Amino acid sequence: MILTSTREPRTRARFGEAMTQNLAPGGGLFVPLALPVFDDVDGLLELPWIERSTEILRRFLGDEYSEDEITAVAHDAFDFPVPLVQVADNVHALELFHGPSLAFKDFGARFLARMLRLERDRRGAEGALTVLTATSGDTGGAVALAFWRVPGTRVVVLYPAGRVSPVQERQFASLGDNVLALAVDGTFDHCQALAKACFLDRELTAALGLTSANSINIARLTAQILYSFEAVSLLRRRGHRTAPVLAVPSGNFGNLCAGLYAAKLGLPVRSFVAATNANTTVPDYLENGTYEPRPSVATLSNAMDVGDPSNWERIAHLYGRDWSALRAALRWGSLDDDETRAALRALDAQGYTADPHAAVAWAVLRRRLQKTETGVFFATAHPAKFRESLEPVLEREIPLPPALAELADRPLLSEPIAADVEAVKARLRELAG
Ligand SMILES: *Cc1c(COP(=O)(O)O)cnc(C)c1O
Secondary structure, three states, rough: EEEEEEOOOOOEEOOOOOOHHEEHHOOEEEEOOOOOOOOOHHHHOOOOOOOHHHHHHHHHHHHOHHHHHHHHHHHHHHOOOOOOOEEEOOEEEEEEOOOOOOOOOOHHHHHHHHHHHHHHHHHHEOOOEEEEEOOOHHHHHHHHHOOOOOOOOOEEEEOOOOOOOOHHHHHHHHHOOEEEEEEOOOOOOHHHHHHHHHHHEEEEEHHEEEEEEEOHHHHHHHHHHHHHHHHHHHHOOOOOOOOOOOOOOOEOHHHHHHHHHHOOOOOOOOOOEEEEOOOHHHHHHHHHHHOOOOOOOOOOOHOOOOOOOOHHHHHHHHOOHHHHHHHHHHHEEOOHHHHHHHHHHHHHOOOOOHHHHHHHHHHHHHOOOOOOOOEEEEEEHHHHOOOOOOOOHHHOOOOHHHHHHHHHOOOOOEEEEEOOOOHHHHHHHHHHH
């Protein structure tokens, strides 16, 4: 796969380079130079999940990696189920939270971890690889678990102190070993800005073998293309032949971007719904044409508390930065916390316990779905990850699955740090020794 940049159209990079560099030269994001249109989508949709995913990855990456390498990575990274659960007559949840960190970010993080190792092995690179990631909650756990105790790698997680759920925090801040968690005195936007500043420091990047696992990494997006195919495949197997509407709970807009790529590849999707919480930068833009990033506000669906969504640049690029084209391609809407609580209760009354992110997608989907259409909302996290906020809303206990119950007793090993670039860089330099 050949990639170019959202900002510099003459840029060219192969997948392995783009994945390792993370940001394109000049600060743009890597995007596919051209997306093929698959002429055998019906056949692909008949394949089982892992065979189809391997085949799609082979089409993207076959020019750089062997069939055996791609097959091994796919089987190892995506070794958990992706169920589609019917919630109402024409509404289904695609559950993306059955991986180790119980959120959809496992797909991207596990794929990235394996591809980075592959890339490093073939380059014969010396020295450690340091993955630096800013998290609003779920990326940290997915990335830390994907790299934990992998020889030759380190993970540094920057997260906004006090703004992630206790379970989320334990997933990355109680691991230790090669995982360092830094609790930043600030918001997710600060964390993201700090990470960006570190990557722009060439000396630091070289000294640590610094690489990113943020949702701007092209490898993460690539993995996330795969499950939109699974949604349509599972619907077909149940007799729903018409192209569905897919609703994506969005923060940094990586998941939505990957879904739009799937549609460009020929996946039959009627429309995508961009669903946000009170961080309404994108819905406001689609509504009134002015793109105004702003500081994020804290909500119940904290993994979507993003005021300046980094992947929007890719989506805008995909549609030639044309407001009308974007409005034609998308439906959109947002929920404040009161509406999110109401959605959680309504879904619960229907017999489906959602996490706050999935509830946002479900409620916006309901508003935007016509009666004759079939809708799928992405259930992006296990409800137990957010039990502290869910239990008072649903007025009952949410049981912890065993993987999370084990975490509860682990001590937190995170270090507090100021939202200050020099402080973060100094701490990172200590790692290089
Ligand atoms: C990260 C996350 C989102 C938002 O995904 P983006 O790709 O950043 O838009 C939604 N739900 C959950 C549970 C998440 O962890």
